[in-house]
Amino acid sequence: MNNSNEIIEQYNAAVIGSYGRLNLALESGSGAAGVDADGKQYIDFGSGIGTNSLGYADSAWADAVSKQAHKVQHISNYYYNSTAAQFATKLTAMTETDKLFFGNSGAEANECAIKIARKRSFDKYGDRNRTTIITLVNSFHGRTVTTLSATGQEHFHNYFFPFTPGFKYVEANNIPALREAIDDTVCAIMFEFIQGEGGVIPLEQDFVNEIFALAKQHDLATISDEVQTGVGRTGKLLAAEHFGVKPDIVTLAKGLGGGLPIGVCLTRGEYASVLTPGTHGSTFGGNPVVCAGGLTVLNRLSDEAFLQEVAAKADYFRRSLAALPRVKSVSGIGLMLGAELDGVAAADVLQAALEKGLLVLTAKTKLRCLPPLTITYEQIDAGMAILKEILENA
Ligand SMILES: Cc1ncc(COP(=O)(O)O)c(C=O)c1O
Known part of the structure; x- marks a missing residue:
């Protein structure tokens, strides 16, 4: 398989540039963890903009x-x-x-x-x-x-x-x-x-x-x-x-x-x-x-317990996000959350997170999170630790 840089170059040569893409070639994944072409792992707080609802390659x-x-x-x-x-x-x-x-x-x-x-x-x-x-x-x-x-x-x-x-x-x-x-x-x-x-x-x-x-x-x-x-x-x-x-x-x-x-x-x-x-x-x-x-x-x-679990994880996610440094407020419901930041641009946080192995999104000036519904508490903690480090040093 080609490495990330080769894939990105090949793609850009053949695909119309209608997106501001990040330098990331995702090639596989499992649950809320993606893997790029060079084997680097990413915790995914974006799920393909809220689309991989069950995470990457759910086996069922x-x-x-x-x-x-x-x-x-x-x-x-x-x-x-x-x-x-x-x-x-x-x-x-x-x-x-x-x-x-x-x-x-x-x-x-x-x-x-x-x-x-x-x-x-x-x-x-x-x-x-x-x-x-x-x-x-x-x-x-x-x-x-x-x-x-x-x-x-x-x-x-x-x-x-x-x-x-x-x-x-x-x-x-x-x-x-x-x-x-x-x-x-x-x-x-x-x-x-x-x-x-x-x-x-x-x-x-x-x-x-x-x-x-x-x-x-x-x-x-x-x-x-x-x-x-x-x-x-x-x-x-x-x-x-x-x-x-x-x-x-x-x-x-x-x-x-x-x-x-x-x-x-x-x-x-x-x-x-x-x-x-x-x-x-x-x-x-x-x-x-x-x-x-x-x-x-x-x-x-259709399993009520699954939705209750989503709601419980969402509550945990929201509290973790709100407790991060430089987070002024958190908006949204469930696992659709936006964090308003103080003194740091969401786009810069997104880029720094990518380098440290975390995928997040932005919406206007906010940092936006739409993780897969199947994300684990451990993955939430690991992603928040990355954000904490970035925001503390911003
Ligand atoms: C609320 C809403 N409506 C419509 C769309 C468009 O969806 P699609 O990109 O699948 O056409 C989006 C995509 O972000 C959306 O968030």
């Missing part, structure tokens, strides 16, 4: 994936498959939703949500102007042209003009602004319960209540983007459970496949029958290999 997950790959890998959406059927049945039951659409990414799940909300509005009101979707300032919903439009951050609305019209941005937790934004062009409100890329900022309960009250009053679709907050990340299957609400449409991706590409758009009630044959599709959607991996994730999460 890898067995299910490889077993399915030996049976059938892809069938097209003209046909049916038992693994995809089981996955959809289990996920809709666990999330108390009615039906889902299968895609491959968070952005694709959100595109589907936007299409369902707009079509439902048009079907019901026959009004081509009742199409506006309110999203929140500082949100992040994806990288396609439409989900960039939905994203309430101006710096994403650049270069790729023209952007999809029909989005209106309201400051999170600002109830008067939300009320003010509603007019007869609005058909939906879309939000993250915790703004992830925006800096790990949870919504306030009162604001969430207002979203749902206004949606009911004006017959608007509620769309929760749980691409990052879902699938056990917050110690519950869905972050919505912390807020006691049931959105009409819920999108999931990231951790759902345990590291394989999947994005689903879950729907409740009338929203489940909006899309009819020919109105939406995705070649790889419902891929049996991905669904086999996803079923392993769902089986693990």
Whole structure:
């Protein structure tokens, strides 16, 4: 095998440079520990941005994936498959939703949500102007042209003009602004319960209540983007459970496949029958290999003890993070945490941590942690010791 430098050089020569990458070539791993091409170990507080929910190469997950790959890998959406059927049945039951659409990414799940909300509005009101979707300032919903439009951050609305019209941005937790934004062009409100890329900022309960009250009053679709907050990340299957609400449409991706590409758009009630044959599709959607991996994730999460353990570890993680030098405050819920630092840049801490064998993330000015749900207490301690050393000497 090539060493890290050779891999990095080879990759950069052939792959478009759309990311600011770190000098790390990960080649294997187990649980919350990754190994690079030179054999160096890393404790992973990032899990591929919240995606390797069961850690690296979980053995039950890898067995299910490889077993399915030996049976059938892809069938097209003209046909049916038992693994995809089981996955959809289990996920809709666990999330108390009615039906889902299968895609491959968070952005694709959100595109589907936007299409369902707009079509439902048009079907019901026959009004081509009742199409506006309110999203929140500082949100992040994806990288396609439409989900960039939905994203309430101006710096994403650049270069790729023209952007999809029909989005209106309201400051999170600002109830008067939300009320003010509603007019007869609005058909939906879309939000993250915790703004992830925006800096790990949870919504306030009162604001969430207002979203749902206004949606009911004006017959608007509620769309929760749980691409990052879902699938056990917050110690519950869905972050919505912390807020006691049931959105009409819920999108999931990231951790759902345990590291394989999947994005689903879950729907409740009338929203489940909006899309009819020919109105939406995705070649790889419902891929049996991905669904086999996803079923392993769902089986693990359907054990209440597993989620309780996630919540307990999250509590420990949060307290450990808050106790570190230079940590001013910790935000987030469960294993989705952001630390505001005093007098040191999160990006510098990330780089120093990498050198010492710890992978962390940043979100805006914060240090961000999204470890695998399976991380051990020992790994949490070992990662925190690295951060402590860096922050003490910063
Ligand atoms: C809340 C949220 N929505 C959507 C996305 C886009 O997901 P994907 O990169 O899988 O398209 C992300 C990715 O970070 C996200 O955090």
